[in-house]
Amino acid sequence: MTPPASPRLLEHPAREEILLESVLHALSDAVRLRIVRELAAAETALSCSHFVLPVTKSTTTHHFRVLREAGVIRQDYQGTAKLNGLRREDLDALFPGLLDTVLAAAEAQSARAEDAPAGPLTATASD
Amino acid sequence: MTPPASPRLLEHPAREEILLESVLHALSDAVRLRIVRELAAAETALSCSHFVLPVTKSTTTHHFRVLREAGVIRQDYQGTAKLNGLRREDLDALFPGLLDTVLAAAEAQSARAEDAPAGPLTATASD
DNA sequence: CTCGTAGTTTGACATTCACCGTACTACGAT
DNA sequence: ATCGTAGTACGGTGAATGTCAAACTACGAG
Numbered sequence: 001m002t003p004p005a006s007p008r009l010l011e012h013p014a015r016e017e018i019l020l021e022s023v024l025h026a027l028s029d030a031v032r033l034r035i036v037r038e039l040a041a042a043e044t045a046l047s048c049s050h051f052v053l054p055v056t057k058s059t060t061t062h063h064f065r066v067l068r069e070a071g072v073i074r075q076d077y078q079g080t081a082k083l084n085g086l087r088r089e090d091l092d093a094l095f096p097g098l099l100d101t102v103l104a105a106a107e108a109q110s111a112r113a114e115d116a117p118a119g120p121l122t123a124t125a126s127d
Numbered sequence: 128m129t130p131p132a133s134p135r136l137l138e139h140p141a142r143e144e145i146l147l148e149s150v151l152h153a154l155s156d157a158v159r160l161r162i163v164r165e166l167a168a169a170e171t172a173l174s175c176s177h178f179v180l181p182v183t184k185s186t187t188t189h190h191f192r193v194l195r196e197a198g199v200i201r202q203d204y205q206g207t208a209k210l211n212g213l214r215r216e217d218l219d220a221l222f223p224g225l226l227d228t229v230l231a232a233a234e235a236q237s238a239r240a241e242d243a244p245a246g247p248l249t250a251t252a253s254d
Numbered sequence: 255c256t257c258g259t260a261g262t263t264t265g266a267c268a269t270t271c272a273c274c275g276t277a278c279t280a281c282g283a284t
Numbered sequence: 285a286t287c288g289t290a291g292t293a294c295g296g297t298g299a300a301t302g303t304c305a306a307a308c309t310a311c312g313a314g
Contacts, residue, residue: 020236024229025155028148029302049260059303061262066301080260080311095232097224102151105222109147156272176290186273188292193271207281207290 010068010075015090018071023095026070031055032063033106036072036086040103045076045085137195137202142217145198150222153197158182159190160233163199163213167230172203172212 027033031053039046053060064084067073074085091099154160158180166173180187191211194200201212218226 016239020229020232021155021157021160024151028152028155030148031302033148047260055302056304057261058263058305062302065262077261077310082261095228095235097228098232101222101224101228102147105147105225108222112143158272174290182272183274184291185275185293189272192292204280204291209291 010077012068012074013071015071015094018090018094020095022070023072023091023098026067026072027102029063029066031059032067033102035063035067035084037103037106039073039084039086040099045074045083047078047081047083049081137204139195139201140198142198142221145217145221147222149197150199150218150225153194153199154229156190156193158186159194160229162190162194162211164230164233166200166211166213167226172201172210174205174208174210176208 027036034053035051038051048060048064051060053063055063064073064075064082067084068075071087071090074087076083076085086099088099154163161180162178165178175187175191178187180190182190191200191202191209194211195202198214198217201214203210203212213226215226
């Protein structure tokens with residue numbers, strides 16, 4: 001039986017266990033989508049503390065866990081830090097193009113938001 | 128005040144109001160994903176009653192509303208029926224390729240599920 | 255050994271969600 | 285006018301979600 005040898009081992013779903021619904025759900029939160037975008041941009045594993053998020057540490061932990069359990073990211077301990085990396089290969093194999101398309105969509109939406117900072121619901125100067 | 132003039136008008140978000148997060152959330156439910164897949168396959172508007180779903184009428188109404196409010200489908204009354212159609216143009220304009228990619232991913236996952244009906248978690252004969 | 259940093263866990267809380275049953279409204283046919 | 289069919293609205297319930305604060309665990313440095 002596995003002794004308490006490795007204290008820091010995290011459970012990841014196998015590739016075949018990854019469900020589209022879970023992945024979409026994981027990506028449907030603004031904070032998590034942001035995390036995934038940064039991870040994709042970095043093209044390398046990043047520690048949790050690298051991210052500046054508008055939530056507390058515990059909430060950050062929660063979001064990373066949702067991403068990991070959905071199979072979107074892989075988390076490995078590296079000493080006291082935890083490295084997070086996108087599971088690109090697995091996702092691309094299961095759902096070809098999905099990740100890139102969502103990433104591109106997020107980019108597009110971001111760009112639109114910057115073009116209209118006040119938003120169409122806020123009076124811009126016509127008040 | 129507004130008279131009971133048009134009794135059957137449904138609110139839809141304008142194209143620019145559609146949010147990626149909401150779309151992903153709408154698609155992250157199995158029942159709704161199924162609805163969207165049927166709608167995409169039909170390539171024409173379908174009435175709610177056309178769908179055979181494992182939930183009651185009220186829950187069906189709920190799911191269609193989530194899809195409509197997220198901007199995924201358009202609903203129009205046609206007499207006593209309500210026709211549901213995918214907002215392909217809007218979605219493709221906002222998030223190019225997203226809908227098709229998700230649809231393809233759903234197909235792929237479906238196909239995998241059929242290949243292994245018992246699932247990798249159930250002993251198939253090695254017991 | 256002690257301390258600080260990184261991250262987790264637990265418990266709480268308000269919100270949202272998926273789901274149901276029942277009562278209701280709109281429309282078309284009789 | 286009456287009835288049946290399509291779908292909505294209105295509660296209500298149990299589970300999940302996003303959030304936080306506070307206490308805790310692991311690791312590296314001094």
